[in-house]
Amino acid sequence: MRIDVWSDVVCPWCYIGKRRLEEALAGSSTQAEVVWHSFQLDPSSTNDDPRDLATRLGEKYGRGREWGLQANAHVTEVAAEVGLEYHLDQAKAANTVDAHRVLHLARELAEAGEVPADTQGRFKERLLKAYFTDGLPVGDHATLTELATEVGLPTERVREVLAGSAYTDEVATDQAQALAYGANGVPFFVIDEKYGVSGAQPVEVFQEALRRANADRQPVTLITAPGATTDGDVECGPDGCPI
Numbered sequence: 001m002r003i004d005v006w007s008d009v010v011c012p013w014c015y016i017g018k019r020r021l022e023e024a025l026a027g028s029s030t031q032a033e034v035v036w037h038s039f040q041l042d043p044s045s046t047n048d049d050p051r052d053l054a055t056r057l058g059e060k061y062g063r064g065r066e067w068g069l070q071a072n073a074h075v076t077e078v079a080a081e082v083g084l085e086y087h088l089d090q091a092k093a094a095n096t097v098d099a100h101r102v103l104h105l106a107r108e109l110a111e112a113g114e115v116p117a118d119t120q121g122r123f124k125e126r127l128l129k130a131y132f133t134d135g136l137p138v139g140d141h142a143t144l145t146e147l148a149t150e151v152g153l154p155t156e157r158v159r160e161v162l163a164g165s166a167y168t169d170e171v172a173t174d175q176a177q178a179l180a181y182g183a184n185g186v187p188f189f190v191i192d193e194k195y196g197v198s199g200a201q202p203v204e205v206f207q208e209a210l211r212r213a214n215a216d217r218q219p220v221t222l223i224t225a226p227g228a229t230t231d232g233d234v235e236c237g238p239d240g241c242p243i
Contacts, residue, residue: 001032001213006039006178007187009099009127009138012075012086017187017200018128019082024206030214033117035107036124038100038174039186047139049093056093079132090135097171099127099138102148102158104167115152122151192216 003021007014025032042060049056054068061067072088079086106120126147130136137143141162148158161167178188181196189197189206191213197205 001030001192001210001217003032003034004037004190004193005034005187006037006174006183006189008039008041009096009124010091010094010131011041011186012079012088012132013200014187015084015128015132016075016079016082017189018125019084020200020203021189021206023082023203024210027203028207028210028214030210034121036103036120037178038103038171039178039183039188040096040100040171040175041186043095043097045093045095047092047094047137051093053088053091053093084132086132087135088132091131092135092137092139094131094137094139096139097168098141098144098162100171100174101161101167102144102153103127104170105157105161106148106151106153109153109157114154119152123148123153126151 005018005021007017021034051059054072055065056068057063057071058065058068072086076086076088103120103123106115106123109115110117110119127138130143130147131138136147138147141159144162145155145158149155178186181188181190183196183198185199187200189209191197191209194216195209195213197209
């Protein structure tokens with residue numbers, strides 16, 4: 001089974017949704033390949049914005065800093081319920097396009113067999129922890145290089161990507177694909193290109209989506225007439241030919 005996920009590395013609900021999906025998968029017999037796609041919540045954000053996260057949120061939604069503090073407190077409580085430790089007062093402003101470009105590099109190298117198959121997922125996890133727990137600047141090239149190297153990506157390849165514009169088009173294509181699917185926010189999950197889950201839904205929602213997807217993948221049950229044979233050593237007749 002393949003699960004495609006659109007999310008941003010500075011989206012608090014994306015980290016929570018990741019954990020809930022993982023819990024649903026752990027409680028089932030589903031073997032899934034999870035592919036991480038790019039989605040920037042705010043492509044206009046900068047790496048040098050001096051405002052704290054509460055202020056940025058409050059001004060973005062026209063609610064003020066106090067509202068931003070309350071929103072951060074709420075999502076921190078929800079994150080704790082799935083075992084995540086948020087320190088949003090330490091979160092650094094970041095434009096995430098470069099983080100997404102390196103995630104594309106990780107996927108390409110994994111598909112080519114140059115790094116382990118789970119490298120993109122481990123890098124995604126490291127980026128989320130870096131932003132939400134460690135207070136690291138995930139838009140900074142030196143930080144991205146260090147984090148990518150930690151999970152086994154080749155340092156020089158990462159530096160080459162960051163020094164240029166590689167995978168910029170792929171980031172934009174990912175964003176367009178999410179919108180084409182009808183996503184109006186992230187996280188957004190597509191299971192086997194058939195079932196969509198929008199938002200950090202409860203574990204039970206992911207479990208139901210996995211159940212349905214697995215049911216669709218069950219082999220066809222052959223129904224025959226009484227006494228009919230399924231032996232391949234027969235001639236073609238009016239009812240068909242054996243395979």
